[in-house]
Amino acid sequence: MSKTVLKVSKLVRHYPLPKESLFADPKFVYALNGVSFEIKEGKSFGIVGESGCGKSTLARNVMALEPTDSGSVQILGEEVVGKTFNELRPLRQHFQMVFQDPYGSLDPHHTVGRIVAEPLAAIGKLPSQEKTERVAEVLSSVGLKPTDVDKYPHEFSGGQRQRIAIARALITKPELIVADEPVSALDVSVQAQVLNLLRDLQDSFGVTYMFISHDLAVVEYLCDEVAVMYLGSIVEKGRTEDLFASPAHPYTGILLDAVPKPAAGKKRKRIQLSGSVTGQTEKRSGCAFRDRCPMVDDRCKRETPTLREVAPDHFAACHYSKKMMEHGLSKPS
Amino acid sequence: MALLDVENLDVSLSTAMGPARAVRGLNISLEKGETLGIVGESGCGKSMTALALMGLLPDNGTTEGTISLQGEDLLLKSEKEMCKIRGNRMAMIFQEPMTSLNPVHTVGRQIMEPLRLHRGLSKSEAFKETIGLMERVGIPNPSERVHNYPHQLSGGQRQRVMIALALSCSPDILIADEPTTALDVTIQDQILELIQNLVDEEGMALILISHDLGVIAENTEKVAVMYGGAVVESGPTDQIFGNLAHPYTQGLFAAMPKLGMGRNGRLTTIPGTVPDLINLPAGCTFTDRCPLATDECGTTAPSISTVEAGHKVTCHHIDQAINGRGEGLYK
Numbered sequence: 001m002s003k004t005v006l007k008v009s010k011l012v013r014h015y016p017l018p019k020e021s022l023f024a025d026p027k028f029v030y031a032l033n034g035v036s037f038e039i040k041e042g043k044s045f046g047i048v049g050e051s052g053c054g055k056s057t058l059a060r061n062v063m064a065l066e067p068t069d070s071g072s073v074q075i076l077g078e079e080v081v082g083k084t085f086n087e088l089r090p091l092r093q094h095f096q097m098v099f100q101d102p103y104g105s106l107d108p109h110h111t112v113g114r115i116v117a118e119p120l121a122a123i124g125k126l127p128s129q130e131k132t133e134r135v136a137e138v139l140s141s142v143g144l145k146p147t148d149v150d151k152y153p154h155e156f157s158g159g160q161r162q163r164i165a166i167a168r169a170l171i172t173k174p175e176l177i178v179a180d181e182p183v184s185a186l187d188v189s190v191q192a193q194v195l196n197l198l199r200d201l202q203d204s205f206g207v208t209y210m211f212i213s214h215d216l217a218v219v220e221y222l223c224d225e226v227a228v229m230y231l232g233s234i235v236e237k238g239r240t241e242d243l244f245a246s247p248a249h250p251y252t253g254i255l256l257d258a259v260p261k262p263a264a265g266k267k268r269k270r271i272q273l274s275g276s277v278t279g280q281t282e283k284r285s286g287c288a289f290r291d292r293c294p295m296v297d298d299r300c301k302r303e304t305p306t307l308r309e310v311a312p313d314h315f316a317a318c319h320y321s322k323k324m325m326e327h328g329l330s331k332p333s
Numbered sequence: 334m335a336l337l338d339v340e341n342l343d344v345s346l347s348t349a350m351g352p353a354r355a356v357r358g359l360n361i362s363l364e365k366g367e368t369l370g371i372v373g374e375s376g377c378g379k380s381m382t383a384l385a386l387m388g389l390l391p392d393n394g395t396t397e398g399t400i401s402l403q404g405e406d407l408l409l410k411s412e413k414e415m416c417k418i419r420g421n422r423m424a425m426i427f428q429e430p431m432t433s434l435n436p437v438h439t440v441g442r443q444i445m446e447p448l449r450l451h452r453g454l455s456k457s458e459a460f461k462e463t464i465g466l467m468e469r470v471g472i473p474n475p476s477e478r479v480h481n482y483p484h485q486l487s488g489g490q491r492q493r494v495m496i497a498l499a500l501s502c503s504p505d506i507l508i509a510d511e512p513t514t515a516l517d518v519t520i521q522d523q524i525l526e527l528i529q530n531l532v533d534e535e536g537m538a539l540i541l542i543s544h545d546l547g548v549i550a551e552n553t554e555k556v557a558v559m560y561g562g563a564v565v566e567s568g569p570t571d572q573i574f575g576n577l578a579h580p581y582t583q584g585l586f587a588a589m590p591k592l593g594m595g596r597n598g599r600l601t602t603i604p605g606t607v608p609d610l611i612n613l614p615a616g617c618t619f620t621d622r623c624p625l626a627t628d629e630c631g632t633t634a635p636s637i638s639t640v641e642a643g644h645k646v647t648c649h650h651i652d653q654a655i656n657g658r659g660e661g662l663y664k
Contacts, residue, residue: 189374189603192600196600214517216592217591220590220592221590221594221596221600222596223596224596240596244592255518258521258522260552262546262550
């Protein structure tokens with residue numbers, strides 16, 4: 001059994017909203033409502049969901065970039081939640097992040113060498129000779145030239161900038177890389193280059209990825225396991241092959257169905273979701289997906305479904321997951 | 334006579350580095366009720382094409398060629414005359430509904446504007462019509478929503494407002510520039526379905542611009558693939574997707590992660606990046622990224638050859654490209 005790199009349990013994050021009046025009860029955005037999962041060493045864990053489902057909040061909490069309300073995040077067995085900034089600093093070399101926008105996440109005033117070397121400051125003082133060597137080494141591992149160190153970010157294309165961002169994450173030799181939509185700002189042909197790079201880096205350095213994306217095809221290509229999130233909770237989780245082949249939650253089924261497929265003989269009949277994502281500011285009983293679910297019935301309004309095992313290593317939070325897996329999406333008769 | 338006929342359209346933008354040739358020698362012909370998809374990566378000239386058609390190019394842009402809408406050349410029209418056509422006979426849906434709607438006006442007021450301007454409706458008539466339009470594009474509770482500001486609506490609803498705006502004067506041509514790129518897949522599905530239904534009902538022509546091959550395959554009849562400012566492959570959608578010919582189209586298709594392909598295969602990549610529009614190579618613009626490129630490609634621009642009826646490809650080595658499709662051109 002390989003070791004667990006990241007263990008998240010019952011993570012909760014509620015953002016308070018400004019009060020409407022002095023005596024009103026405080027309101028919250030329920031961004032994360034008890035999320036638990038584990039990632040084993042050298043695996044990729046994908047998180048998919050629509051905008052506003054809490055994917056990025058989860059990433060920020062795992063990276064300890066904002067305070068967590070309750071729950072725990074353990075990276076390599078070390079608790080991250082509740083630590084102060086100074087206590088976290090030496091730990092940060094073990095977990096690094098790649099952001100979505102390669103234009104916004106690199107400081108335009110700094111040279112590539114300085115950007116990439118910056119995380120090394122967290123480790124402590126290093127001789128500048130060693131620093132230069134590590135920068136050159138990491139740049140060549142992401143497919144950039146060591147001579148690029150003196151250039152500025154604007155001299156690079158989007159795909160190359162994302163390589164710089166990946167190099168910056170890799171330089172501390174982290175065990176875990178959290179990537180929040182790393183390819184969604186890139187063009188198709190460049191996206192493929194970056195995805196292949198991420199895979200190669202995993203093969204050669206054995207890094208673990210927590211990979212956030214809204215693109216199911218990208219997740220299928222890169223990840224060993226997937227969790228589908230809806231309104232701050234994981235509604236389905238399992239091995240990528242199992243989950244994509246036989247989705248056990250109607251939401252997953254609809255998401256998979258909604259992806260347009262580039263093939264001749266277009267136009268198919270599909271089940272569409274009515275309505276949009278329900279607000280996250282109210283807490284209600286019952287299933288969070290009930291307003292949009294084509295299979296909804298009375299039970300969904302009364303009981304909140306919990307995440308349970310529907311097949312080996314395949315979990316879903318739906319009362320009717322068995323039916324869903326056998327017959328696909330249908331209205332309950 | 335075709336509804337829209339674009340011949341040899343050239344768009345160039347003057348920049349500090351010299352003129353950037355954003356669109357070169359573009360030919361489009363569109364009949365009433367037809368749907369045309371334009372696909373390509375960023376910087377291939379697809380958005381500039383849309384802006385040129387609408388006469389909305391930035392100040393540093395110049396055009397050559399003809400764009401004739403039912404026989405009238407739009408490029409010869411004055412700004413005043415274009416104002417009568419824009420939003421009335423041709424309408425456009427933009428990519429980012431948040432930035433293309435005015436944040437200080439209610440959505441109702443914004444939909445009323447073209448109704449009053451182009452159709453000369455009175456305020457109360459326009460208001461009634463606005464509510465009807467909002468209902469048609471599927472905004473719940475239109476009589477309340479009409480008083481909302483854009484920030485009070487969700488992304489999908491804002492895009493519906495954009496569509497209502499574009500539809501308000503029943504245009505002959507609807508240009509949708511990446512209408513769903515900022516939206517989630519489930520919402521994208523709803524919006525595309527809505528555009529499809531409205532196009533069917535109104536019998537207008539649609540130009541759908543997207544970087545997503547899937548969106549194009551499912552929603553258009555004809556397709557044009559653009560690279561480096563020029564169309565490299567065009568024809569009926571089913572035919573193109575069933576019979577990819579140009580090396581770029583094949584590469585683009587192979588580079589896309591597709592659902593169901595699993596993790597065993599490896600994504601094909603096209604080496605290099607898109608060409609610099611300011612210093613375009615002399616021959617084929619795809620030369621430095623193409624696996625089939627020869628010396629000829631670097632020096633002479635390829636001419637258009639027809640593969641099947643209506644399926645046109647611009648490439649010197651078209652036979653080789655089609656033969657190599659089986660095992661994949663990119664290694």
